[in-house]
Structure formats: structure tokens, C-alpha cells
Amino acid sequence: MAKDAGGLTSRAEDFPRWYQEVVAGAEMAENGPVRGTMVIRPWGFGIWELLQGELDRRIKDAGAENAYFPLFIPEAFLGLEKEHVEGFSPETWVVTHGGGKPLEEPVVVRPTSETVVNHFFAKWIQSHRDLPLLVNQWSNVVRWEMRTRLFLRTSEFLWQEGHTAHATEQEATDYAVRILRDAYLDTIESVMRIPTFVGLKTDRERFAGAIRTWACEGMMGDGKALQLGTSHELGQNFARAFDIQYADESGARSYVHQTSWGASTRLIGGLIMVHGDDFGLRLPPALAPSQVVVMVVRADEHTDRASAAIADELRSAGLRVRIDDQTAASFGRRAIDWERKGVPVRIEIGPRDLAEDRAVVVRRFDRSKQSVGLSSLLAEVRSALERTSAVLHAEALAFREAHTTSVETLEEAVEAAAEGFAVLPASEVGEAGEDTLAGYGITVRCLQRADGSLPGVDEGDLSAVVGKSY
RNA sequence: CGGGGAGUGGCGCAGUAGGUAGCGCGCCUGCUUUGGGGGCAGGAGGCCGGGGGUUCGAGUCCCCCCUCCCCGACCA
Known part of the structure; x- marks a missing residue:
């Protein structure tokens, strides 16, 4: 009988159902009254607080300081960076009324805070002495989502988002990678105990408004991938949009180079799906x-x-x-x-x-x-x-490892991705290959060196880790 | 938005020739038990998603609406 294992559907029988039963049965979370929202119960929130503590310490060790920016963002801000607005417009919630009357200017509930943060960075940054500026905030963000699942995808979720500004692109790259490694990878591996692939995202998977996105990817108990933390290089895109310039030693003015990075309550979903068994959750x-x-x-x-x-x-x-x-x-x-x-x-x-x-x-x-x-x-x-x-x-x-297969061609990758990850030469994929894979519900999770290490910028000869994902 | 399904005690469900609303779990009380979801007895809890209609009578039939879930496209 399926219910022998402590009353839960077995993972093998129906993984998504098992997941939902664990979330409910372990009293971690349940749906809120508004579609897509989540009530995090004490057991789930206790896990989040511990995770938060571990991440927060590492973020501070990397030099960032915590701050807080408003939930409401002027609608006009979103439009200032072209790719960003294109990426996020479909998922914004907009407040049109306040105090019983229509607002003169509608207000967006933050889907992420690049715009409002950079509005202030423009004021705070004048000189090279103001750099680097390293700020993190713990907050909720709100996005319209078609289909939601507790912890993995909800309209409102909790996270931290870091925002930094640097004098040079190299410094920005270094910092984005440092956060990925020292904050995210270290927390996920040594605290959450989840084996993690790190690498670069393809252009297709890049964050809206970024020039490069780095990510941590874990494999869940059903062989699907879950993005566990991302670190973006924003280049000078937002600096130009928000006019964030600094004067260097010679007095010449330049746009800053920026990063942003985030990890969310989704991590808890990953924790469940990686370590849980037929009897429920197994916590590190x-x-x-x-x-x-x-x-x-x-x-x-x-x-x-x-x-x-x-x-x-x-x-x-x-x-x-x-x-x-x-x-x-x-x-x-x-x-x-x-x-x-x-x-x-x-x-x-x-x-x-x-x-x-x-x-x-x-x-x-x-x-x-x-x-x-x-x-x-x-x-x-x-x-x-x-x-x-x-x-x-x-x-x-x-x-x-049992569900990751090295292959040479796209066809083999499609076959292997039915069971888990496929790793193949990035040159075999390319943009056309990504389209092909997308037809099978497969995406490139990250690009890495053949030995699994992080690639350098513009480095060739990479491997693509591909699979189905949450 | 396209395709499928469902709204009935807290949760999961049953309930068609239309006839006073049921079951399991959970909850409360008492006794007993406690080494892997105990037992017995008693008890509380429902405008059957909403509105209209047909009928002597609607959870059940008809019309309209709302919501939720699943599959796909979007996404930390």
C-alpha cells in the first residue's frame, strides 16, 4: 500500500504529489488566500531563518551591508532599462488605487529592486571613493506567476537581493563570481548539503538587463534541475539608465559597472526535493x-x-x-x-x-x-x-552522478535529459540547439569548463549542462 | 490564454428514477492505553461555491456567474 511509508505517497509513485504532501505534512507551508501566495508556518520559517543566517553571514563576509528599499516603485522606473522592462512587465503587479481613489501615477509592487536601488545609487555615488558600493536587502518581492508551487514558485516570495557598483568591469565580474562561490555555492554545498553545478547562463537564460548571469544548479530527486542562486553582471546598462557616474582620480566621469544577485525561499523547495525520502523531510x-x-x-x-x-x-x-x-x-x-x-x-x-x-x-x-x-x-x-x-x-x-550523462550530440542529450542531466560540448548546442532542446522542454542549465569549474569571461571550449527544470 | 477536471463539516471524499446530508481522518469529553499512525463510549461541527429558474419538494435537473486544481506557454 502506498500509504505504508508514514502516510505519504511514495516519491517513485508521484513525485509532485509527494512534494506537496511533505510540505503540508511537515507543517512547512500552505497556500495563502490570494492566488499564488504562501503562508510559511513555523517549521518552514525556522528552516528559512537558519538558512538566512548562513547566507547573511557569508554576504557580510564578502563586504556587503544590509539596507532596505521600498516595496512600491514608481511605474516609470521600470521603463528606464529596456531589456529589464521587457523581461519584467508581464509579471508585475500594479497598484492603481490608494485611499479609495485612483493614484495619479500607478505604483509597481517590486518584482526585484534594481530600479529603485539604482535610483539611489545615482545619488550616493559621486567619486571613485564611493566605490565599490555593496548593498544587500532581505525582502519580499511579488511577481505574477502563471502556475505556482509552494516554495518553488509563488507570486510573493522572500529572498535577499544584493546590488553593487564598481569602478571597472573586472571588479564587477570578480564580485559577481565571489558571491556565487563564497555565499551561494558554499551555503548550498556545506550547509544545505546539495551538490551543485556552477556556471554561466546562456544569453537566452540570462537575467533581463544583465550582460552575464552566473548560477548554481542543483539536481532534484526526480532528475530535474532547480536554479538555487544567481549572480548577475549588469555591465553599465543600469548605470546609463539611471545615470550612475563617478569621477575617477583624474576627475573624468565614468559609468559604474554593476552586479545584482539573489537567493530565495525556493532554496527550501530544493532542500525538500534533494534530501526528502518516502518518510518525509530529511534535514541537514x-x-x-x-x-x-x-x-x-x-x-x-x-x-x-x-x-x-x-x-x-x-x-x-x-x-x-x-x-x-x-x-x-x-x-x-x-x-x-x-x-x-x-x-x-x-x-x-x-x-x-x-x-x-x-x-x-x-x-x-x-x-x-x-x-x-x-x-x-x-x-x-x-x-x-x-x-x-x-x-x-x-x-x-x-x-x-547516476543521472548525469556525458554525450556528444544534441540527439543524445535529448535522450539523456529524460533521466536527468546531459553534459555535452557547448559548441554542439548554440542558439539553434537551444531552440531544439526547448522543443523537448530542455534548457541549458549552465556552461562550465569540462572539469566542472567556473569558466572565465569569453572563454571558449565549454561544456553545457542541460536538463529539464523547475 | 489554449486543453482537461473539481467545488458537500477543519482535511480527504461518497451521495441520479429529485424526498428531512453521510463516511474516513481530525477535533472535544471520559475511561483505558502508550517501545511505530491504539481501544471503547459519548459529543461538537454543514445557508452542499454564488445567483436565478423548473418543482409540492433541488446537493441532485436547467441557465448565468465565481473560484480552485492539473497539463502547456512565462519565470527566482
Whole structure:
């Protein structure tokens, strides 16, 4: 029966349905009352807060400072950069009324903030001494979407968007790549434990208004790709549109070179689809709102006291611990609920264990159980958390490798992309090839060197990673 | 926007010769149980998406409208 695995549809049976059931069953999010909107519940938001903390620290390490720009943007701003407006006009929400009356000038709800940020950059940047200007904001953005899916695509979503201005194109390129690597790639690999392809986007996939887009791409559990973070070089496009000029040492005026980059709550969708299994979510310890749940099997004074003591010990060691003493609910029900939420380690404490000064440690990643002496509990939990982190990455990497095929021709790529990614010489694709692939629902996810590393600007002889995507 | 489907307790659904609205899960109370979705007993909760029509009588038949979901085109 399909419902054997903790009440969820199996991934193999119906992956999209499994995804929705995990999002709902783990109490992460649900649809808002307005089409395409999302309510992020405490468990989902707790994951986001941890992820946000990791990204924020790395962004600050890269020198950017946080700021905040308004939600409402004058409609006229959007039109100032030609490609940008063409790219975003179809997805904007426009406010036409306020205070019960039509607005004299309609206001756009930000789909992204390049325009309003650069309006201010023009004021703030006068001299080469004002550069580089490195600003990040955490915010919501709103876009019209045809079809929405919780976390993966919603009309309103949370993200961070960075905006920078530099004196030279080289500096801008370096910074865009630095963010991609040090903030995004590092967070996705070492915190989220998702194996990641990095590379350059083709012109077709480039951000509206950018000259180059760099991206992190992950493979989901169904073989499809998900873009996990992008970093754009805007060249001088917005600088010209918003007249952002600086005076160099000699007093000559030049337009700045810019970048913008973003990562969103979509990352949570990726987390689910990469690590989840038929029993629900599996969280990497770094992103688990509770890393350990101490389950009281049966309530009495012994188990209550013991579970509190264990929780204290683990907390003192810096772990996020939660006690589940809701013994009015059955044991099985509670075990399944925590499993679905993806808590990495469960400790079960009942009279049987306490009689021997032991506890049962359950690892979520393989659902293995082990009876452990109380004195070595902390060490066992730590080791289980480390194993979790290592295994999640290893399993995801093995899956991606098993579903990535090196091919030589477009025809072979189409065939291989039915199962996952195909990697082929970029020269075999080209713009015409991209059109062909698009006919099969396949896109070029990124261009990279043959060894998988990031290419340089205008570098030839690249490989194209292609596949179906979310 | 094109093609398909659905609106009935919180969730998932059943409900056609039109005749007083049901089931599972969840929820509340009590007892019992608790080592992988417990058991028994009692209980609460519905303008059947909206409006009009046919009829003695409409969840069910007719007309109009609204919303949502799935597949495709757009996208972090």
C-alpha cells in the first residue's frame, strides 16, 4: 500500500504529489488566500531563518551591508532599462488605487529592486571613493506567476537581493563570481548539503538587463534541475539608465559597472526535493530548527526527569533540542510526525531504557535505532549529526552522478535529459540547439569548463549542462 | 490564454428514477492505553461555491456567474 511509508505517497509513485504532501505534512507551508501566495508556518520559517543566517553571514563576509528599499516603485522606473522592462512587465503587479481613489501615477509592487536601488545609487555615488558600493536587502518581492508551487514558485516570495557598483568591469565580474562561490555555492554545498553545478547562463537564460548571469544548479530527486542562486553582471546598462557616474582620480566621469544577485525561499523547495525520502523531510543538521527531539515514551517522574536532564546536557553542548512529552498522543503518531519534519536525531526514553541507564538514538537519515548508554549519549548524538550531514551530501551526489550523462550530440542529450542531466560540448548546442532542446522542454542549465569549474569571461571550449527544470 | 477536471463539516471524499446530508481522518469529553499512525463510549461541527429558474419538494435537473486544481506557454 502506498500509504505504508508514514502516510505519504511514495516519491517513485508521484513525485509532485509527494512534494506537496511533505510540505503540508511537515507543517512547512500552505497556500495563502490570494492566488499564488504562501503562508510559511513555523517549521518552514525556522528552516528559512537558519538558512538566512548562513547566507547573511557569508554576504557580510564578502563586504556587503544590509539596507532596505521600498516595496512600491514608481511605474516609470521600470521603463528606464529596456531589456529589464521587457523581461519584467508581464509579471508585475500594479497598484492603481490608494485611499479609495485612483493614484495619479500607478505604483509597481517590486518584482526585484534594481530600479529603485539604482535610483539611489545615482545619488550616493559621486567619486571613485564611493566605490565599490555593496548593498544587500532581505525582502519580499511579488511577481505574477502563471502556475505556482509552494516554495518553488509563488507570486510573493522572500529572498535577499544584493546590488553593487564598481569602478571597472573586472571588479564587477570578480564580485559577481565571489558571491556565487563564497555565499551561494558554499551555503548550498556545506550547509544545505546539495551538490551543485556552477556556471554561466546562456544569453537566452540570462537575467533581463544583465550582460552575464552566473548560477548554481542543483539536481532534484526526480532528475530535474532547480536554479538555487544567481549572480548577475549588469555591465553599465543600469548605470546609463539611471545615470550612475563617478569621477575617477583624474576627475573624468565614468559609468559604474554593476552586479545584482539573489537567493530565495525556493532554496527550501530544493532542500525538500534533494534530501526528502518516502518518510518525509530529511534535514541537514545545520538547518534543522530542532536537531534533536527527546521523546518521552511514557510519562512518569523518572522519564520526565531523565529527558529534561538529557535535553539540558545536549543544549549546553550547543545543540538545538526539543522535548516531546505529549504522551497523550500515541508513540507511533509522534514518531512519524518528527520523522516527517525531518529532525535528524530522535532520542527515545522509556522505562525500559532508564532501568539500564540507556536511551534509544534514532537517526533520521537511515531510520536506524541504537541503544546507547546515557554517559555516551552526547558523543553518539554528535556523531549521528555529523553522519547525517555527510550522508545526505553523499547520497545526493551519488544520485546526481547516476543521472548525469556525458554525450556528444544534441540527439543524445535529448535522450539523456529524460533521466536527468546531459553534459555535452557547448559548441554542439548554440542558439539553434537551444531552440531544439526547448522543443523537448530542455534548457541549458549552465556552461562550465569540462572539469566542472567556473569558466572565465569569453572563454571558449565549454561544456553545457542541460536538463529539464523547475 | 489554449486543453482537461473539481467545488458537500477543519482535511480527504461518497451521495441520479429529485424526498428531512453521510463516511474516513481530525477535533472535544471520559475511561483505558502508550517501545511505530491504539481501544471503547459519548459529543461538537454543514445557508452542499454564488445567483436565478423548473418543482409540492433541488446537493441532485436547467441557465448565468465565481473560484480552485492539473497539463502547456512565462519565470527566482
